[in-house]
Amino acid sequence: MAKLLTTEQMAEFANSGCLFFDELIDEQTNKEFLDDIGHTEIDEVDSVQDYYRNIKATSSIPRIPAGTKLKDAYPKGSPLEKIFAHEVVDGAIKSLVGSNTIIDHQFLHITFPTKYFKQANQRQMSQQNHQDSTIDPRSTFDVQLFYFPTQVTKAMGGTRYHPGTHLRIVNEFGIAKYQNILGQKSIVCKPGTIGIFHSGLWHGAGVNFSENIRYMFKVRLQPTEKQELLWDPEKKYQPLPNRALYWTDESKDKTINDILMRSYPWQEADTNRLDKINVVKFWRLLTGHKKMDVDYWLTRIENELY
């Protein structure tokens, strides 16, 4: 039975563009995945190309034509089939991109440690910040699901990401010149962790200074239906009434609106307000409440009398 996301989790996703489920996949499935891809120590790896060639030749990860239904994509009993059947993964996917989601692409990202670059006499660099995969002005959004079969330590780098950037429309590596962005985070996690990114979230692969190979299996999923209240089929969500602005009442409990209106340290003073407006517009689409507002950001400028 799929465990759908809560309204709080959806608000978190609408505001930050990402969700994480720590140590969700069990140890046995993680081991099966690593055995399936032929995980080995870095000393055994002669070249990146040969390592990928071997995984493609021997693992159960199939070639999946773009547009294939997720439910038909993975062999029965394979580690990936088990991961997508997990009630939390299944519920998160259904909540965000619906029950008939299709696969855009998948990839096993492998980040090699320093030792490999020294042996190969290559410069070891992190991947620059980017947004997948082209400029994308749609209101519809895709998600990218990440699975980490091993522990990822700080030394291993992890996937770098920038919470709250998902609604900024840029063109792929057009953001590569931002080497560092205030509030940047890296996915440092336990084995079996699942992360889900909005397809617009800015990110990049961190450099791996550890002794071990880092793996991240990624699948990009597209919806085939309107992404409205998919997590709330009984349509229980109702927008909250207006609250006082600036001269505020701090005695009030925190609400969904506080999650939606969270700011990030990288936002400019002026554009931060537009970022909030875009989160409200996104929440309108997700909830189907076309006139809802938070903190009067849209009501104020929609009061056009001429």
Place this chain on the structure above:
Amino acid sequence: MAKRQKVLVLYLKLPSLEGEVISWATFDGTGKKLHMTGDSDEPPYPTGLDALLDGWRLFQASQAIPEHPGQEFRTSYLKHEFFFEKLEEGDF
């Protein structure tokens, strides 16, 4: 003695050099240090003005471009970009 350029790019919270640094990049033409994406979580200076006070010379700043009609709420790249340089002499 040869001269080499070091470039510091700061993105600020405001279109004024008094604005706090929200993003930064360094490119070192002397070859002494290799900077890369994600290599520091703390900005090199609190504001653009602090970079000037430390001897960096400003050579380019982003313009204020009015939003296109109909696109006023579209957000995109970081807005307030400032390029600085330092020239260093040495045997490179």
